[in-house]
Amino acid sequence: MNTTRKGAAVHATGIGVRGPRGWAFRGVDITAEPGSLIAVEGPSGSGRTCLLLALTGRMRITEGSATVAGFPLPKRMGTVRGRTALAHVPGVAELEPALTVGEHLKEQALLGRRLTNSPGGLLPWGKRHKEAARARIDAALAAAGLDPDTLAKGLRTTVRDLERLEALRLSIALAVMHDPHLLAVDDVDLKLSPAERALAWQLLRDLALAGTTVVAAGSDAPADALIVRTTPAGTARPADPAPAQDGPGTTPHTTEEEAAHAFAEAGRA
Incomplete structure (x- = not known):
């Protein structure tokens, strides 16, 4: 290993x-x-x-x-x-069926925006934040093997429309965004x-x-x-x-x- x-x-x-x-x-x-x-x-x-x-x-x-x-x-x-982080745990770490893939990813990026190298531990809103969030999302999607281009409506695909393996990959992507x-x-x-x-x-x-x-x-x-x-x-x-x-x-x-x-x-x- x-x-x-x-x-x-x-x-x-x-x-x-x-x-x-x-x-x-x-x-x-x-x-x-x-x-x-x-x-x-x-x-x-x-x-x-x-x-x-x-x-x-x-x-x-x-x-x-x-x-x-x-x-x-x-x-x-x-x-x-x-x-540590959890993925795909019923009742604890679940996806919201009505939300889109993009909405889930954005929410997790906001939750994980505390950075130790910025004053107060938070990256200021604006271009720097958006770039950092985008990089975090892209890295998580790559780690989970989830390509939004392969989804029915891309990032606008709702969880209820995902295949089971796609939903598992999304759940894992959300978890690894916190770098556990x-x-x-x-x-x-x-x-x-x-x-x-x-x-x-x-x-x-x-x-x-x-x-x-x-x-x-x-x-x-x-x-x-x-x-x-x-x-x-x-x-x-x-x-x-x-x-x-x-x-x-x-x-x-x-x-x-x-x-x-x-x-x-x-x-x-």
């Missing part, structure tokens, strides 16, 4: 998150260097989303220990949130064809090779990914062919509602 950029190392030992009615996930171990591609696999309801939220400082772990980019969780959750050390992506292969799955995973591999640590939930991950599995309690895990470190998994009765409750308790970034 290319570690020339500022990807986050991830180290976790026996981490778990307990919700109002049980464990969302439990006993997960991860050792990943900066620029790794970490694939979280497991059936629906096994805590995959909660694990992504925990590793990005958006859900408080209740047992075990972890560090992301050298910062301990849960003690430094706020610091970790500032160095770690990017977490949920449901990578949701309702994608086998060919589209391969393209989605190749995109994430390319981001990791460029230096950003990527944690993604899905199936059919590439062979060189670090596999972490969440498994319903009482179910034996198959032998893991990849050099991954994982744990005993989660309780089978954990629901999306419980995950939402636990997320609310932890506090949103």
Whole structure:
């Protein structure tokens, strides 16, 4: 893996998150260097989303220990949130169907216009701001492999008119505009064809090779990914062919509602 950029190392030992009615996930171990591609696999309801939220400082772990980019969780959750980004996470980082691609990109550019080399941390409005915003947008689109010219109405295409892979690329572009050390992506292969799955995973591999640590939930991950599995309690895990470190998994009765409750308790970034 290319570690020339500022990807986050991830180290976790026996981490778990307990919700109002049980464990969302439990006993997960991860050792990943900066620029790794970490694939979280497991059936629906096994805590995959909660694990992504925990590793990005958006859900408080209740047992075990972890560090992301050298910062301990849960003690430094706020610091970790500032160095990570989410993409394609239902109920947390979602696209607005009625907005256009251009509107989403402009909104994220405005949110990310704080620059450390300008007085007060903000780039003044005007030509300089527009140029910086345009450069940030172009870089994000290139990183996500989304070419507006291929869309039905270009940047004026609404999210509801995007193909599923295009929507995934847009969500990732919005996330990488904040230049995260770690990017977490949920449901990578949701309702994608086998060919589209391969393209989605190749995109994430390319981001990791460029230096950003990527944690993604899905199936059919590439062979060189670090596999972490969440498994319903009482179910034996198959032998893991990849050099991954994982744990005993989660309780089978954990629901999306419980995950939402636990997320609310932890506090949103």
